[in-house]
Structure formats: structure tokens, C-alpha cells
Amino acid sequence: MRSFLLTSIILFLFAKNVNAQEFLITDYGAGKDSTLLSTAEIQKTIDDAFAKGGGTIVVPKGTFLVGALFFKKNTKLKLLKGAVLKGSDDIKQYPFIPSRMEGVKQDYFAALINAYKVDDFSINGPGEINGNGHKFWVAFWHRRDSLKKIGKETTNLEVHRPRLIFIWKSDNVAIKNVKLRNSGFWTTHLYQCNNVTIDSCDIRSPFKPVAAPSTDGVDLDVCKNVVISNCYISVNDDAIAIKGGKGPTAHKLEENGPVEDILIENCTFGPAHASVTLGSESIYVNNLTIRNCKVENDCPLLNLKMRPDTYQVFENIKVENISGRCGSIISIKPWKQFFDLGSSNEKPFGTVKNISISNINVSCQNLGYIQGNKQDLVSGIRIKNIKAVSKSNSFNTKYSDVKFENIVVNGKLLERSQLTASEQMPKGF
Template structure:
């Protein structure tokens, strides 16, 4: 086991990447930059030792509810950047003070047979995302267990009204996420909150045990976003919301510009799902974004609270063999 210090002064301040920005922040417990072929494997554990950080974060939120994630100084467990042919396999990553594993501008990345955990009780581990992909391409996440007090897999890449014009940012392309199990998490797969372009994403053959959302598209009105060609298939289990698409305005900042930045989600397919949910279609209609070319195919859903699907919210919305509470739509 490699166990991190719970004293933030033991972590160097470096130029790094956090929350869609390139800036000075604390190094992670393990860091690799421009290391092609970087590999961690075996049966060991990276332990972030996060309890003291979590308690400090929630204490700060009591007297300053508007404090950001980065205001309370916390390190990540693993950060890999600007590297090709990276593989992390077989290990445990637990108790992260902040994001658990973060990959920035990595190409040909494999995450295999990992156990990633941070608690949601008795002390919640805030923003302990299991995997953050930040402007990465050609990624395989396979045979992993993820249970954290935030998103399991989050696709990031930049934020702000001109994020798509800044070379430090980027999209996520050609991502396969398969054969995984999800314990408690805020979302099994999230696009956002700092994200500009995600394309060719496959999420399949997995079990969700206690996810607040299966698929979450965060539509940020201060950032131009495009989420396209996302396939969710062969999923079983329970998620509070099957699909969640809503405006995301946390720490909203147009940086002096007027008007909103339009966002788009298109060619989103959900098929071969057998799920129990509270809410099937938690989607808000908004002039801040456009939704088009969605397909629901072969879904068998038990909805506890809300079974409504608003077909008119999405342009070119195809439903084929969708059964909710034993009724075919």
C-alpha cells in the first residue's frame, strides 16, 4: 500500500489541470507527465487517506456554502498527463481526498480490473470521481468496480465561453467503457461539467447497483458543448434516473460576455436496458441547448415515481420496443 499524507503541505504546488483549467494546484499522490508507456499494475493499493480532507471540506461548506471544490485544498490520488500507451491494471484506488484518477491528454489508455472506492457514509468523500477523462482519445475502461461519492466516469475537457478555442482544452474521442460494476455513484457516465466535445462513446455490458443517474448530460450555458454518438447498451440494475439532461449552472461564469453559449446533444442511443428507476426521463426542455437524434431501443423499465417520456423535447426521437411498468410506449 502507498498511503498519502493527510497534511496538504506535503504536496507540492505544480502546474497541472483541475476542473477544466490549466493552473497551479497540488500534485496528486502519484503523477506522470509525458511518460509514454506509463504502467501501474499488480495487486497493491493507492490509498488517498482522505478522511481529514473530507471533514475539512464539509466544515468549510457549513460557514461558506459557496466555496468551490478547489477552495478546500485537496490532492488527487493519480494524475497522468500528456502520455501515450498508458495502462493501469489490477490495483485498488481508495479513499481519495478529491478526484480519484485523472487523465489529461492521454492517448491509447487502458484501465483494467481496477477497484475504485470512496465512501458516501458516514463521512461523504466529496468530488471523489472514480475516473476523469480530460481531452483523451482511444480509451478502454474494462472489468472495473467503481463506487464513489460523485461520478464514476466523467468526460471533461474545458469550460468557459471560449473553451473550444483554447489549445489546452480538448474533446474525448473513441472511448469504450465495458464489463464494469457500479456501486453508489452520482452517475455511471457523465458528460461535464467541464466538457466541450465528446464523440464516439460506448458504455456497455455493465451493472449499476446504486447510481443516481445512468447517463448524465450536464448542459453548461457558459460553455459551448457538443455530445454526440454516445451508445449505452446492455445495462442492468438500478439508477434513480435513467437519463438526466438539465442546465448546469454551478459556478456559472460568462467572463464578461453577454448571452449564453448553445450546447448540443445528438445521436444518443440507449438500448437493451433492463432497469429499475425512480425517474425514467429527467430531461428539461430548454432554449440553452438542442437535443436531436435520440433512440430508445428495447428498454424494459420499472419506474417507481415517474414513467413519463416527453418525446417532443427531442427532435427526431425514435422509440422502439420501450416497455415501462409493463406498458409499451
């Protein structure tokens, strides 16, 4: 028994020692000339750390130009004050490899920071990871505008551009106190990860002079047990997007799955398309809490995109103690972008149930719009203790099981009859 305990202690101390190792990228030849690539030198740092049992890759003060970096088992990333990892704007620096995009298993370009099956992976600041996405954004808008002139739509994948961070099949992930800027595509994509902490991060992409398209702040894709706290997020798409798959058979595919047990708290949401969105690639979301947050935008606080080509279940969602300015408190609307049933004879529908929204104090453009597709089932929505200054005093809904309590709009306590209205559904639904 004593021998077993002694061996365990030795192994523990060894692992602790290994994890405490630090590997400075400049010791491996990474240069601070931001016009010269340091990808090979930093990858060599990661590889050496892995070969020696693991440790932390340290980026000192300075700007280092890089393409895709691939972290390995027992390696972590730390960016010191004044440190910047700046992404190359040449897509050739991002290999085309097996990946996951827009709710579909497919090959795609690597992100700037990649971690596949790296449990206990972490990224710590206070430095910055900057995607340098301007060239990609310009190319996207040019293609969109060119196709629009001939009556065609642009998909997000047509203009090749990298994400900032992609973490796949990794448990116990922590991203803390780091600045994430100007991604070419999605900013932080976590797929099939459990036990994730994103804390005290500052995540931004611009709306002008060139808007940064599809730069979601955080994408949770088939993930469980996630805490996002104390973050500021302002991006030219959804600040936090909950994903998991799309299409009429998405719920049957093993690469898809639920997003469960998510806590979003003490965050501030700047300008975005929505503060928190479920969709447009979601099949099952359960136990989502958004609390003690501030909104500083003109978009929906909680946004549910109901795809008529995908079976969706969104349940047990709680939103509480929110203040500031937003476009609407809740939005539940049909979402038919890139609608595709393929050859399937399925007739998908969505189920929304058990949503609680309480203690909201905001100025807004309207209170909310709760109108799914014709076949969707919506029940158990409870909205109470709302204090709003709004241009509109109604929650637009056709559903009977939407209950209201203590709703004060523009200083006046309103009854249900004053709060509900129902517009004709959009054509095609």
C-alpha cells in the same frame, strides 16, 4: 542491411532488458511503519530506475506512508499483494505546481501519483493506493457548512486536497488490477493522454460516516482512445466523468479539446452521483460507447450536464446491454453551478445528437429527463428495447426528435404518447 538488422535487434533486446528491471522500494530504505514518511526513499527508487534506463518500481507487502511521487520516463509502478501506498494527509507533502483542474490550466497541488510525459506508463496491482482522505473531507464539509450559514457557496478548490493519480501528456497508459481508495479529491485524472487502458480496477470512496466529496472515479480530460473495462466503481461523485474545458471561450483555448473514442464495458457501477457524466467541464465528446455493464445505484446511468456558459457538442453516444438498478436511464439537464460568462459577449449553446440507448433492463426511480437549456439543440436520440420497473412511466422531454421503440414499463408496452411529458423549464434558463 545485415548490420542495420543486427543493431536493431541489439537495441530491442537492450530495451526489453531495461524494461524488465525491477527496483524494490525497501532496498532504498522505504519503511513499513505507516506513521513515518517514505516519500524520499521511494522517489530515490524512481530516480535511480530512470538513471539506469528505466524499470518497474515494486511495492512489497506492507503499508508505506508517502506524499507526492513523480514518475519519470521508462518507469512503471507495481504493487504486490498486500502492498499499500498510503497518502499523507498533510497537504504540505504535495507541491503546488503547474497543473490542470476543473477544466482550467492552473497551478494546483500535486497528486499522490504523478506522471508527466511518461509514455508507456503503467500501474499494476493487486495492491492498493489509498489517499487517506478523511482529514481533507472533514475540512471541506466544515468550510461548506460555515459558508452556507452566511449564504455563500464553496468551490471545490477552496479546501486544498490532492488527487490520487494525475497522468498528463502520456500515451499508452495502463492501470490494471489495482485498488484505488479514499482519494482526497478526484481519484484518477488523465489529461491529454491517448491510448489508455483501465482494467479490472476497484475504485471506491465512502458516503459515510464522512462523505468523500468530489472523489470522481475516473476523469477523462482531453483524451482519445480509452478503454475502461471490468472495473467496480463507487465514489461520492461521478463514477466516470468526461471533461475537456469550460467557459465561453473554452473551445478556442489550446489546452482544451475533445474526448473521443471511449469504450466503457463490463463494469459495475455502485453508489455514485452518476455512472457516466459528460460535464461539468466538457466541450466536445464524440464516439462514446457504454455496454455490458451493471448498475447498483440510485443515480443517472448517462448524465449530460448542459452548461449555458460553454459551447458543447456531445455526439455519437451508444449505451447498450445494461442491467440492474439506477435512478434514471438518461438525464440531460441544465448545469449552472459556478456559471460565469466573464466579460464575454458570446452566447454559448449545446448540441446533442445521435444518442442510441438500447437493451436496458433495470429498476429505476424514473425513466429519464431530457431537457436542455432553451438554446440547446437536441436531435437524433433513439431509445429502444427498454424493460423497466419504474415509479414513473415517462421520459420527460420537449424534443420531437426523441424516438422510442419497444418500451416496456412495469410489464406494459407503452406508446410515445404515454412516454413523453414536458415540464416547465427551471427559472433562469
